[in-house]
Amino acid sequence: MKDIILDYANGFVSDEEILRLEPQLKTVHRILYEGKDQNVGWLNYPNEYDRKEFEMIKESAEKVRSNSEAFIVIGIGGSYLGSRAVVESISHSFYDNMVVKKNNIEIYFVGNNISGTYLKELMDVLEGKDISINVISKSGTTLEPAIAFRIFKEYMERKYGRKNSKERIYITTDKEKGVLSQIAEEEGYNRFTIPNDIGGRYSVFTPVGIFPIAVAGIDIDKLMEGAQSGVMEYSSDIIKENISYIYGAIRNILYRKGKEIEILVSYEPRLFYLQEWWKQLFGESEGKDGRGIYPSSLSLTTDLHSMGQLVQDGRRNMFETVLNVISPREDIVIRKDEKDLDNLNFLAGKSMDFVNKKAFEGTLKAHVDGGVPNLIINMPKIDEYFLGKLMYFFQKSCAVSGYLLGVNPFDQPGVEKYKKNMFELLRK
Numbered sequence: 001m002k003d004i005i006l007d008y009a010n011g012f013v014s015d016e017e018i019l020r021l022e023p024q025l026k027t028v029h030r031i032l033y034e035g036k037d038q039n040v041g042w043l044n045y046p047n048e049y050d051r052k053e054f055e056m057i058k059e060s061a062e063k064v065r066s067n068s069e070a071f072i073v074i075g076i077g078g079s080y081l082g083s084r085a086v087v088e089s090i091s092h093s094f095y096d097n098m099v100v101k102k103n104n105i106e107i108y109f110v111g112n113n114i115s116g117t118y119l120k121e122l123m124d125v126l127e128g129k130d131i132s133i134n135v136i137s138k139s140g141t142t143l144e145p146a147i148a149f150r151i152f153k154e155y156m157e158r159k160y161g162r163k164n165s166k167e168r169i170y171i172t173t174d175k176e177k178g179v180l181s182q183i184a185e186e187e188g189y190n191r192f193t194i195p196n197d198i199g200g201r202y203s204v205f206t207p208v209g210i211f212p213i214a215v216a217g218i219d220i221d222k223l224m225e226g227a228q229s230g231v232m233e234y235s236s237d238i239i240k241e242n243i244s245y246i247y248g249a250i251r252n253i254l255y256r257k258g259k260e261i262e263i264l265v266s267y268e269p270r271l272f273y274l275q276e277w278w279k280q281l282f283g284e285s286e287g288k289d290g291r292g293i294y295p296s297s298l299s300l301t302t303d304l305h306s307m308g309q310l311v312q313d314g315r316r317n318m319f320e321t322v323l324n325v326i327s328p329r330e331d332i333v334i335r336k337d338e339k340d341l342d343n344l345n346f347l348a349g350k351s352m353d354f355v356n357k358k359a360f361e362g363t364l365k366a367h368v369d370g371g372v373p374n375l376i377i378n379m380p381k382i383d384e385y386f387l388g389k390l391m392y393f394f395q396k397s398c399a400v401s402g403y404l405l406g407v408n409p410f411d412q413p414g415v416e417k418y419k420k421n422m423f424e425l426l427r428k
């Protein structure tokens with residue numbers, strides 16, 4: 001298999017139902033491409049991005065890798081989930097954040113909670129190490145990263161002195177809006193820009209995602225190549241030719257049939273943060289005006305032993321979307337054991353991936369028999385190219401799905417409610 005393929009044979013939705021949505025999809029397509037909405041800069045960004053800034057990002061990433069043992073990414077929501085998704089999907093599972101051993105840099109994500117314990121314990125780990133930091137905030141005013149940055153700014157100044165710390169602090173924010181932009185200006189920090197017309201959850205291909213990903217030693221050219229291929233392939237308004245529109249349409253049809261929960265399922269633990277990124281993308285884009293599918297995720301087969309019962313037998317208000325990776329990065333063959341005390345010789349000669357795939361096929365059949373529609377997104381392998389393409393695929397489907405639902409997929413007015421209460425309690 002050479003490409004990302006959507007298989008909806010078990011989706012409980014017919015081709016006729018999908019095609020019936022074609023007129024609405026064509027309207028949505030027009031709205032997107034006519035750029036009536038101010039927030040569609042991400043649509044063509046993988047083709048139009050600023051090449052000069054991209055090269056600067058690569059140079060800065062090289063510099064960080066040469067002068068730092070650890071890199072601290074400060075951001076929350078769309079300002080960290082995309083880079084974390086890519087970094088964790090590509091990197092080694094056990095070199096504890098040490099992405100690809102040869103690059104030997106530890107990447108830590110902070111400013112995504114308000115736990116003092118978390119930050120204090122990170123500082124324990126950083127003891128004696130050279131570090132650089134990247135603060136990412138589009139608004140420049142989000143409390144979690146702002147607190148973490150205040151603490152790390154002081155930490156850096158104590159460690160390196162005010163002047164030398166400037167060399168190690170990178171700011172990614174709006175061109176001029178927000179206090180972070182003012183701080184960057186005032187202090188003369190290195191800075192990258194988040195385009196005005198791209199919202200946080202659609203920003204993984206901008207410097208928001210690209211800089212930390214590059215520091216992790218991951219090939220950002222390939223990531224962009226994958227995204228470019230997505231731009232081209234998912235741009236047709238003929239629904240049969242465009243799997244991102246088909247996925248958006250199926251979600252809408254299933255939602256109208258009472259399937260209010262979507263579970264993004266993976267059999268590769270390294271995709272955990274990709275699932276988290278996906279949840280923000282769809283949750284914030286669609287959950288408004290009393291509407292929206294609840295995006296959730298399961299890591300299998302792990303969660304079959306905890307949540308499998310609910311999926312198999314619980315309320316029939318959910319559907320699954322399985323991320324099926326065709327070729328794993330690594331595999332292990334199970335050997336024959338002479339004594340066979342564990343009775344596992346029936347697996348002798350089989351690889352773990354073979355068993356994993358059988359678990360997937362068995363689960364698929366069980367859940368489908370149990371009344372849970374299953375969509376499968378087959379991806380050839382997890383690498384930069386296919387991650388770029390997959391993430392673009394989801395962004396496009398999400399915008400389409402949101403418009404079909406009749407909501408604005410680019411705002412998040414509801415998020416302000418808790419902030420208002422919190423700031424009142426804090427007497428801001």
Ligand SMILES: O=P(O)(O)OC[C@H]1O[C@H](O)[C@H](O)[C@@H](O)[C@@H]1O
Binds near residue numbers: 201415
């Ligand atoms: O990048 P920032 O402006 O700091 O925003 C970070 C995140 O927090 C906000 O509250 C929004 O709900 C998210 O959409 C956003 O991605």
